[in-house]
Amino acid sequence: CDIRNFVEIDDRLGTAGQPTEAQLRDVAAAGYAAVVNLGLLDPKYCLPDEAGLVASLGMAYRHIPVKFDAPTVADFRAFVASMDAWEGQKTFAHCAANYRVSAFVALWGELRLGWSRARADEHARRLWQPNETWLTFLARCRAQVDGLG
Numbered sequence: 001c002d003i004r005n006f007v008e009i010d011d012r013l014g015t016a017g018q019p020t021e022a023q024l025r026d027v028a029a030a031g032y033a034a035v036v037n038l039g040l041l042d043p044k045y046c047l048p049d050e051a052g053l054v055a056s057l058g059m060a061y062r063h064i065p066v067k068f069d070a071p072t073v074a075d076f077r078a079f080v081a082s083m084d085a086w087e088g089q090k091t092f093a094h095c096a097a098n099y100r101v102s103a104f105v106a107l108w109g110e111l112r113l114g115w116s117r118a119r120a121d122e123h124a125r126r127l128w129q130p131n132e133t134w135l136t137f138l139a140r141c142r143a144q145v146d147g148l149g
Contacts, residue, residue, distance in 0.1 A: 005098035005127050012090055015105055017097040019044050021053055028057035035059050036082050037076070038100040039067045045096050048129040062084065064099050071137040073144050079104050081113065082143070099109070100126045107141050 004017035018039060019027060024047075027035070035054045039046060047053060054061040062082045066075045083091065093101045106124035109115035115123070124130055124138065
């Protein structure tokens, strides 16, 4: 897949940076049934109507705008709720560069996929080095979310 920073987690979950319209069509053609977007609606990088395009391609869509400089536990809980709702469906999660998503998927892997803390931390650092804000976010989520303490 040629989407920026694409990572296939398993046959059910793929993650990446912001896809183009053509790349979203490829995501649908690859059998994905749902898209979760953690990026902001920033015209510098987002699509003009990603929700409409995803719906027109027959996929479910959830936008959880995560501020890069201020991610919250509530954002992560919303992500978990979406992933739980789509359990068993092939899901594509993205943000601008797959940095936000890598942290969220690391936590989700620990919570739902049985990943060790080491594996989760390795995944979070696969594409970038989380800064102090994101390290604090990871610690806060782990302290507050059932099963991550």
